[in-house]
Amino acid sequence: MQIAGLLESLETPAFVYDEATVRQLLEYAQPIRSRSDCQVLYSLKPLSLPGLLEFMAPHLDGFAISSLFEARLARPALECCETGPGTLHLTTPGIRPNDVAELGRLCDYISFNSVGQWNRHRDALEGKVSCGLRVNPGLSFLDDERYDPCRPNSKLGVPLEEIAVLAAGGGNPFDGLEGLLVHTNCDSNDFTQLEETVDRLHTEVSGLLRRVSWINLGGGYLFENSPDLSPLYRAAEFLQSNYGLGVIIEPGAAFVRSAGYIVATVLDIFTNSARNIAVLDTTVNHMPEVFEYDFEPDVVGHDDKGKWEYTLAGCTCLAGDLFGEYRFHQPLEVGDKVVFCNAGAYTMTKAHTFNGVNLPAIYALNEARTLELKQRSSYADYAARWGAHAASTV
Ligand SMILES: Cc1ncc(COP(=O)(O)O)c(C=O)c1O
Structure with a gap:
C-alpha cells in the first residue's frame, strides 16, 4: 500500500490523518448540500484536531459539538473560514450551569436533551442561540445496546410518548422551541433507516414538526461502500415540502x-x-x-x-x-x-x-x-x- x-x-x-482522503470524504457532502439543500456539519466527536477543522470548514456548513471545550476548539476554525463562518451546534445530556453563558456566546444552535434541561437554561440562552429539543424516536437499529441511542430507557432525548403527553397537557409547552434533533444510529450505511426515523416522527409528532423551523437528523451513517443516498434525499425533501423545515445532518466518523x-x-x-x-x-x-x-x-x-x-x-x-x-x-x-x-x-x-x-x-x-x-x-x-x-x- x-x-x-x-x-x-x-x-x-x-x-496520521491523510488530508487527501478527508477531501474525498468531504465530497459526499456536496450533493447533499446542493441537491437536497441540507446543511451538512461535521461532528467533532471522532477527531477534533484544529488543523483538520480548518481544513474541513470551507466544505461544510459548520460543526456539531458536545461540550464547552469542543466549542472552544471549533469556533476559531469557523471564524477563520474564507467562505464565511458556518454555525456551531451543541447537544449533550450534561450542560454544566457554569458553562451556559460561554456556550451562549460560542454556539448558534443548542438542542436540549430533556425538557428539564431546556427549562433550566432557556432564559439564559433564548435569543442568543436557536433552541431545539432532542427527541428520541425509540427506533432501535443496533444489536449492541452500548451504541444504541434508542435502547430501552435511553438517556438520550425526549421519548415521543412524553412529547405527546406534554402536547395533550395544554398550555404552550413548546413555545420558544425552534428546532428538533434526532440521532438514532451508529456506523450504518443504510439510509433507509434515516427515512424510517423521519416516518416515525411524521406519524407520532407531526404537530411538533409543524411548530419548529429546523430539524437535525444527527450522525451515525457512513459513506463507505457507496451507499444509496436516495432515502436521505427523500427524507429531506419530505420534511422540507411538508413542514417547511431546514434540514441538517451531522456525520462524524463518515468524514474521518x-x-x-x-x-x-x-x-x-x-x-x-x-x-x-x-x-x-x-x-x-x-x-x-x-x-x-x-x-x-x-x-x-x-x-x-x-x-x-x-x-x-x-x-x-x-x-x-x-x-x-x-x-x-x-x-x-x-x-x-x-x-x-x-x-x-x-x-x-x-x-x-x-x-x-x-x-x-x-x-x-x-x-x-x-x-x-x-x-x-x-x-x-x-x-x-x-x-x-x-x-x-x-
Ligand atoms: C448527537 C450526535 N450527533 C452526531 C454523532 C456522530 O456520530 P457518528 O460519528 O457515528 O457519525 C453522534 C455520535 O455519538 C451523536 O451522538
Missing part, C-alpha cells in the same frame, strides 16, 4: 474514519505455546474502541493467506491489550513498522496514557504528500495531568 512507505520514517507511536492511521513499531517478538507474539510500541489504549467493542482493527499488509502469523500485542501490563491475530507474507522483525488503517474515528479522542505509555504524535499527511507534525505529547504533558511540575520537557 502506497501510504506504508510514506510512514516508514515516522517516530512512533504516531497518528478511513483517513486515519496508527503507526507503531515492533518492540519485541517471542513465542508462547507456538504462537508468535509481536509487542508494539502502541496499545489498545490508543484505540480504546478495539478493547471496548472487541474488534480487530485493519492492518496494512495483513492477508489471510500470509504464511507468517502473529498476535499483535499492545505494550501495557493488561493481558487483554491485544489487537488480534494477523498474517503477513513476510516475517515481522523487531524495528518493523505496523500500520493500522481505518483508525481515524474515535481513536485520538478516546486515547489515554495508561501505564505511562505516551500518546501517539499527531501528523497530517498533506495534499503535497508531506508529513507535518501537528502535536507531540511529552513527559511534561503526562506529569501535568497528575499535578506534577515536570523538571524536564522531553
Whole structure:
C-alpha cells in the first residue's frame, strides 16, 4: 500500500490523518448540500484536531459539538473560514450551569436533551442561540445496546410518548422551541433507516414538526461502500415540502474514519505455546474502541493467506491489550513498522496514557504528500495531568 512507505520514517507511536482522503470524504457532502439543500456539519466527536477543522470548514456548513471545550476548539476554525463562518451546534445530556453563558456566546444552535434541561437554561440562552429539543424516536437499529441511542430507557432525548403527553397537557409547552434533533444510529450505511426515523416522527409528532423551523437528523451513517443516498434525499425533501423545515445532518466518523492511521513499531517478538507474539510500541489504549467493542482493527499488509502469523500485542501490563491475530507474507522483525488503517474515528479522542505509555504524535499527511507534525505529547504533558511540575520537557 502506497501510504506504508510514506510512514516508514515516522517516530512512533504516531497518528496520521491523510488530508487527501478527508477531501474525498468531504465530497459526499456536496450533493447533499446542493441537491437536497441540507446543511451538512461535521461532528467533532471522532477527531477534533484544529488543523483538520480548518481544513474541513470551507466544505461544510459548520460543526456539531458536545461540550464547552469542543466549542472552544471549533469556533476559531469557523471564524477563520474564507467562505464565511458556518454555525456551531451543541447537544449533550450534561450542560454544566457554569458553562451556559460561554456556550451562549460560542454556539448558534443548542438542542436540549430533556425538557428539564431546556427549562433550566432557556432564559439564559433564548435569543442568543436557536433552541431545539432532542427527541428520541425509540427506533432501535443496533444489536449492541452500548451504541444504541434508542435502547430501552435511553438517556438520550425526549421519548415521543412524553412529547405527546406534554402536547395533550395544554398550555404552550413548546413555545420558544425552534428546532428538533434526532440521532438514532451508529456506523450504518443504510439510509433507509434515516427515512424510517423521519416516518416515525411524521406519524407520532407531526404537530411538533409543524411548530419548529429546523430539524437535525444527527450522525451515525457512513459513506463507505457507496451507499444509496436516495432515502436521505427523500427524507429531506419530505420534511422540507411538508413542514417547511431546514434540514441538517451531522456525520462524524463518515468524514474521518478511513483517513486515519496508527503507526507503531515492533518492540519485541517471542513465542508462547507456538504462537508468535509481536509487542508494539502502541496499545489498545490508543484505540480504546478495539478493547471496548472487541474488534480487530485493519492492518496494512495483513492477508489471510500470509504464511507468517502473529498476535499483535499492545505494550501495557493488561493481558487483554491485544489487537488480534494477523498474517503477513513476510516475517515481522523487531524495528518493523505496523500500520493500522481505518483508525481515524474515535481513536485520538478516546486515547489515554495508561501505564505511562505516551500518546501517539499527531501528523497530517498533506495534499503535497508531506508529513507535518501537528502535536507531540511529552513527559511534561503526562506529569501535568497528575499535578506534577515536570523538571524536564522531553
Ligand atoms: C448527537 C450526535 N450527533 C452526531 C454523532 C456522530 O456520530 P457518528 O460519528 O457515528 O457519525 C453522534 C455520535 O455519538 C451523536 O451522538
